[in-house]
Amino acid sequence: MGAQVIANVEFENPRPSELPDTVEDAAATPEKEMPWKSLGLKEDEYDRIVELLGRRPTIAELSMYSVMWSEHCSYKSSKKHLKEQFGAKTTPQMAKNMLVGIGQNAGVMDVGDGWAVTFKVESHNHPSYVEPYEGAATGIGGCVRDIISMGARPIAVMAGLNAGDPENPDTARVVRGAVAGLAGYGNVLGVPSIGGETTFDSSYQGNPLVNAVCVGALRHEDVHLANAEAPGNLVVLFGARTGGDGIGGASILASESFEDDESIARPTVQVGDPYIEKQIIECLQELFENGVIEAIQDLGAAGVSCATSELSSNGNTGMHIKLENVLLRDPTLNAGEILMSESQERMMATVPPERMDDFWAIATKWGVEASVIGEVTDTGRLVIDHFGSRIVDVDPKTVAHDGPVYDRPYARPKWQDALQEDTSDSLPRPADRDEIAKQIMKVITTGNGASKSWMTDQFDSYTLGNTALAQPDDAGVIRVSNESDRGVALSLDSNGWFTKLDPYQGAKLALAAAYRNVAAVGATPIAISDGLNFGNPEDPDAMWQLVQAMTGLADGCKQMSIPVTGGNVSLYNSSGTQMSQPDSSINPTPMIVMLGTIDDVKRARPSGWLEEGLGIYILGDTREELDGSAWARDIHDHLGGLPPKVDLDKEMALARVISALVNNDGPDGKPLIHAAHDVSEGGLAQTLVEMATRRGIGASVDLSSYVKSQKISDFVALFSESTGRIVVAAPEGAEEAIFAAADAEGVTVERLGVTGGTLLAISGFDQLGDVGGFDAQVLAEVSGEEAASDIVGAGPIVFKVRELQAAMEGVLPGYFA
Secondary structure, three states: OOOOOOEOOOOOOOOOOOOOOOHHHHHHOOOOOOOOOOOOOOHHHHHHHHHHHOOOOOHHHHHHHHHHOOHHHHOOOOHHHHHHHHHOOOOOOOOOOEEEOEOEOOEEEEEEOOEEEEEEEEEOHHHHHHOHHHHHHHHHHHHHHHHHOOOOEEEEEEEEEEEOOOOOHHHHHHHHHHHHHHHHHHHHHOOOEEEEEEEEOHHHOOOOEEEEEEEEEEEHHHOOOOOOOOOOOEEEEEEOOEOOOOOOHHHHHOOOOOOOOHHHOHHHOOOOOHHHHHHHHHHHHHHHHOOOOOEEEEOOOOHHHHHHHHHHHHOOOEEEEEHHHOOEOOOOOOHHHHHHOOOOOEEEEEEOHHHHHHHHHHHHHOOOOEEEEEEEEOOOOEEEEEOOEEEEEEOHHHHHOOOOOOOOOOOOOOOHHHHHHOOOOOOOOOOOHHHHHHHHHHHHOOOOOOOOHHHHOOOOOOHHHOEEEOOOOOOEEEEOOOOOOOEEEEEEEOOHHHHHHOHHHHHHHHHHHHHHHHHHOOOEEEEEEEEEEOOOOOOHHHHHHHHHHHHHHHHHHHHHOOOEEEEEEEOOOOOOOOOOOOOOOOOOEEEEEEEEEEOOHHHOOOOOOOOOOOEEEEEOOOOOOOOOOHHHHHHHOOOOOOOOOOOHHHHHHHHHHHHHHHOOEOOOOOEOOOEEEEOOOOHHHHHHHHHHHOOOOOEEEEOHHHHHHHOOOHHHHHHOOOOOOEEEEEOHHHHHHHHHHHHHOOOOEEEEEEEOOOEEEEEOOHHHOOOOOOOHHHHHOOOOOOOHHHHOOOOOEEEEHHHHHHHHHOHHHHHHO
16 A cells, blocks of 8 residues: 555454455355345345446445435435535526535635635434434534534534423433533534524424534635545545444434334444544644645545545545454454444545655644555545455445435325415414413413523533624624634524425525524625425425425525535434324424624624613514414414415515614714514514513513504514514614615614613503503613512513513423423
8 A cells, every 4th residue: 555554553453253245255146135125225226236236246335335325325315306406596696605515525605805614514313312412412523524524623513403392201301412412522622502493392202303513614725625536645544443333323313214113223323522523623633734635534424435435436536445454443343334334533534645654643643543544546446355355346436426316206295285274363362461471471481482591501602712692692603713803603593383384485484584693693694504304205295395395495595695505404204103194204394504704793793682771673574474483383282374474585685784784883883783683483572582681681662653554463563473574772873874774775664662671561552452651761660579460451561571581591491400
């Protein structure tokens, strides 16, 4: 191989006690039965492998094809539609700032001043159900390795967690483990967690979703790709040793529905070590800085099988691998197991022979074990030997990129029409102010409406010192470097309820929500990474949901000129239930991670008001749109009808208004608005409560003018989940500028009230009777002895902000602490 040193540690792997199944054996014994079914392959897939090779595969080759042709690795059920939607609908205008797009480990966007940002969302759903702590932890770890393999230093992480009914005891097992795993891994890495989303619904009971996000920063010239293009370069495997954990993880856990006996899948969950990953991050940064590496690939799903085949396929080259040089943690592993292992914290690089001394020095400095396992060739073949026996001889493209592509049948579910016809119109509305107050309290103290501080307090959000905003703000905001205040904003959004009601519109709604959240903090949205979490693709109902959602998302991105830089598809989230039923799968859940840029992170706006005396304004229109809303679900246990209409042009207009207000100063020398929060799940009621409890400052709100101008009831004003709305708080002197900015974009604006005191008072209930005016100063000075119920009915609805805060913060600990 041209290298005198094979490894920077002493090792000796034992020879296998049994003779391996070689390529020569395979050619000589075509009749031998092979365990293709137990490895997750279909019969026609096995027949195709035989056709490609011109013989039966060896057991090692069969292992490689099984993991690389799995749903998780090959996207065989979604690839056709991904190409038709995101590939065909991406215009040059959309891609103008995209340095790297779909097809590499992560997308890369230009964010200005020579800086680039790479970001990605990755699911680890099935492992997180089987073993929540390790499943979630290794989800973060794998996503971080995707980012560092692009040449970037990770600067922030996020996570989306969708779990079952919080009343179900098994939900506590999943949530406690997943949150501890996310925090335990991310905190050790020293990478701040700046946001995310948590959703509870019974549809996720047997299939929780854990979607990890990482973002990294790098200079344009430092982008690295997974393309091994130079024959003669050495193939180096470094990081943790290879063990038995994770074997078959991609082909079993993430590519099929769970069977009744889940113990079969238990050994396939990977085990992570964040301390080794931290060493790898620093080692890799120095290797990049010194130009030691040609190509780089992390080892996640499918392990060595994936890294060797993808590196050589991407580079249009081949490789000759000596598998006995892989450093093992478990010396009993056979060749197939070494190829399939998904042991974590491993990287593969191609290195020029003359730079190996530099590689050894840097790896040893950081305590990272490494070994040379092969060489890049010009043969176009991936050849793998194990102690002199040839066990693999394949075209790497057939393994990595030319796997099966299915055009699976799909059709609108028979139950879809009945679901949409079952609207919220017949649900009883609140009869008086007291009932409205009780319903507000119910919505904000469910698992979905309550504070997530029990979870987010376990994450370190401000390590490294570059975080400007973090949860519970609408988007996380972080500097890209210590050199300036240039930064990026990220938001993760989904709504499985809306997507179940209408997958096409639901995907657009998730896109709009992520766009709006990034805009709310003052950033400019520029790109997304998407995590598509759906049911069994062999179920025409679930496949229809997936295709509809992809189409809606692609159409929405094209309309908003937002490119999709990459992402993840997670299928078979079905819990093994009967197909073609309304509850056969999880709620279809496209998760959208929106990236935005902001020139100065100091101008980013929090989601709640932090001072008294600010005017409160609502931007955007409210319609009677209660189908699929928190009110319908939490008050009436109802899901049906059609989701809110989405107008992406109005969303973009609203974003431009917020941008103008954030990037221009008011009379006080600060941005014109001091706080901004989108109106979404839970409606205006949830928004006002969250803004007040952000710092414990109350407000006096009068809805009367707004409900008259919008021609809606006070109840609709509080609980509707119409899109395209943001509530802002600003100094009194900024009102004229707010109205002017909104008018310039054709956005409706209405003043709602003023911040101050310790009470949140909501008045103007014309639908329920003539309330009359109220003295905001009197309300602000009400002593702490009166309960909210003592004041309700006397005019406005009044809540003590501290009691709201305590109630919301106590919900999740009550379930999970």
